[in-house]
Amino acid sequence: xxxxxxxxxxxxxxxxxxxxxxxxxxxxxxxxxxxxxxxxxxxxxxxxxxxxxxxxxxxxxxxxxxxxxxxxxxxxxxxxxxxxxxxxxxxxxxxx
Numbered sequence: 001x002x003x004x005x006x007x008x009x010x011x012x013x014x015x016x017x018x019x020x021x022x023x024x025x026x027x028x029x030x031x032x033x034x035x036x037x038x039x040x041x042x043x044x045x046x047x048x049x050x051x052x053x054x055x056x057x058x059x060x061x062x063x064x065x066x067x068x069x070x071x072x073x074x075x076x077x078x079x080x081x082x083x084x085x086x087x088x089x090x091x092x093x094x095x096x
Contacts, residue, residue: 001071009044009094010074011079018048026054027063036068039084043094049078 019038020031038045047064049057052073057075061082063070085093 006071006073009071010081011082012094013044013046013073016044016046016081018046018079019046020045021050021060022047022053022060023050024052024054027060027067032064032067035064035082039068039070039082040086041091043086043091044073044081044083047080047082049080051088 019042020035022031035045035047041087047060049055049060053060055063055082057078060075061072061075061080064070064080064082068084070082073081075081083094
């Protein structure tokens with residue numbers, strides 16, 4: 001993914017509200033499965049990392065991107081943005 005594509009996706013995420021929160025418990029298998037389902041449905045998601053989290057937002061972003069096969073878009077403050085093109089044909093895909 002080019003930096004221009006990443007910037008375009010990041011700007012699309014500005015209006016999104018976080019759909020998950022990661023806190024003290026960190027990541028577990030159920031959460032990763034739910035995040036994968038959300039990426040398949042929406043392609044672009046925003047996640048909030050709570051202050052009591054043991055890892056930083058950047059660390060969580062790279063962990064999630066690897067586990068989910070997603071593109072790490074950004075970690076800004078306590079928010080992270082992930083993108084993965086959906087395999088579903090019944091949704092409108094994000095185009096660059």
